[in-house]
Amino acid sequence: MTLVAGLQREAAALGFASLGIAPADAAPEAAARLRAWLDAGRHGDMLWMAETEARRGSPAGLWPEVRSVIMLGTSYAPVVDPLRLADHPRHGAISVYALGQDYHDIIKKRLKALARWLVAEAPHADLKVFVDTAPVMEKPLAAAAGLGWQGKHTNLVSRSHGSWLFLGAIYTTLDLALPPQPQPRCGSCRRCLDACPTNAFPAPGQLDARRCISYLTIEHKGPIPVEFRRAIGNRIYGCDDCLAACPWNRFAQAAADFKGQDGPLQPRAELVAPRLADLLALDDESFRTVFAGSPIKRIGRGRMVRNAAIAAGNAADPALAPALTALLADPDPVIAEAAGWALAQGRESPAGG
Structure with missing residues (x-):
C-alpha cells in the first residue's frame, strides 16, 4: 500500500484527476459483450475492432504476463458549453475533447513519466502504457478499477468528474490492489439516451456505432447515410449530446481547475466556433x-x-x-x-x- 499511495501522489502531481487499480482479470464480461457487439455488426466500418478481438477481450490477451491494470483518468471537463453552437448553424460544432492539443500526446507523456517513477520504485516490475490507440477495453477496466461506472450511454461516468475523463492504462506485472469501489448510480435516469439525435442506443448500455454522430463524422469514410444528415445539424467532428446530458456533470470541475490542465487541453480559439x-x-x-x-x-x-x-x-x-x-x-x-x-x-x- 505504500507503493500504491506513492503512485497516487505522483499521478496527481502529473495532472491525472483519478487513479484506480484492478486485477488483470477484473472485467471478465468485457470479452462476451465485445463479441455480441461485433456479431450485431454495430462496429460499422471499424474493422480493426474485429481484427483485434482476441487481444482486446482481456488484458492477458494483449500481454499474458500482466497481473494488474492501473487506470488513470484525465479530466477534460469543458470550460465552454458543449452545446454552445446549437443555435448557430453557420458555425461548425467540434466535440469539446478535440478543441485543444491532441490528448493522445499529452496523456502518453504523463503515463510514461508515471511509469518511470514506478520502475524506479519497483525495479523488478515490467509494464506497458496505453492511451486509446491499442486494443484495450479502457471503459470496462476503468469501471473495474473504480474510476466510475459505464453509464447507459456506454461511456464512463464518475461521481467527481461526470462524463469528462480521458482514460489511460498502465499494464504491469506487479500485484497491486485498492479497496472495493462504488457501483453504478444511474438509477432510472435516461437523459443521455433521450438526448441522442440519431437514436444510437438500442437499449441502455448498448451503442450502435453506425447511428452515432461521433462515428459518422470521424470514423466513417464514405458518404454519410442520408437518413442521418438532418440530425447531424452543424456537428462537424464528434457529438457531445449524450455526455452533456448527464446529471453527474454538475459535480465536475472545469479541467482548468486541475493541476497541469490549464494549457494544452484548453480550447484553441480558432476551433471553438469555426x-x-x-x-x-x-x-x-x-x-x-x-x-x-x-x-x-x-x-x-x-x-x-x-x-x-x-x-x-x-x-x-x-x-x-x-x-x-x-x-x-x-x-x-x-x-x-x-x-x-x-x-x-x-x-x-x-x-x-
Whole structure:
C-alpha cells in the first residue's frame, strides 16, 4: 500500500484527476459483450475492432504476463458549453475533447513519466502504457478499477468528474490492489439516451456505432447515410449530446481547475466556433495547418470538408452556395456528393429561396 499511495501522489502531481487499480482479470464480461457487439455488426466500418478481438477481450490477451491494470483518468471537463453552437448553424460544432492539443500526446507523456517513477520504485516490475490507440477495453477496466461506472450511454461516468475523463492504462506485472469501489448510480435516469439525435442506443448500455454522430463524422469514410444528415445539424467532428446530458456533470470541475490542465487541453480559439465558409474552403495544405497538433488531423481534409458540407446543407444559408458549388467539382466524390446534397437542401428551404 505504500507503493500504491506513492503512485497516487505522483499521478496527481502529473495532472491525472483519478487513479484506480484492478486485477488483470477484473472485467471478465468485457470479452462476451465485445463479441455480441461485433456479431450485431454495430462496429460499422471499424474493422480493426474485429481484427483485434482476441487481444482486446482481456488484458492477458494483449500481454499474458500482466497481473494488474492501473487506470488513470484525465479530466477534460469543458470550460465552454458543449452545446454552445446549437443555435448557430453557420458555425461548425467540434466535440469539446478535440478543441485543444491532441490528448493522445499529452496523456502518453504523463503515463510514461508515471511509469518511470514506478520502475524506479519497483525495479523488478515490467509494464506497458496505453492511451486509446491499442486494443484495450479502457471503459470496462476503468469501471473495474473504480474510476466510475459505464453509464447507459456506454461511456464512463464518475461521481467527481461526470462524463469528462480521458482514460489511460498502465499494464504491469506487479500485484497491486485498492479497496472495493462504488457501483453504478444511474438509477432510472435516461437523459443521455433521450438526448441522442440519431437514436444510437438500442437499449441502455448498448451503442450502435453506425447511428452515432461521433462515428459518422470521424470514423466513417464514405458518404454519410442520408437518413442521418438532418440530425447531424452543424456537428462537424464528434457529438457531445449524450455526455452533456448527464446529471453527474454538475459535480465536475472545469479541467482548468486541475493541476497541469490549464494549457494544452484548453480550447484553441480558432476551433471553438469555426465558420463553415472557412471549412468548405480548406485544401489539403490549409487543413494540415489549421489542425496541426489536434486529434482532428487524423480524419484528413476529405472527411472534414464532407462534414462541413452536410452542416452547410442543414444551415441552408445562401451565402454558402458558391463554396458548395465549387465543391461539386472536387476530385473526392464523397465531397462532391455531399456538396450536391447540401445545395439541394438550400433550394428546398425558405432560407434558400
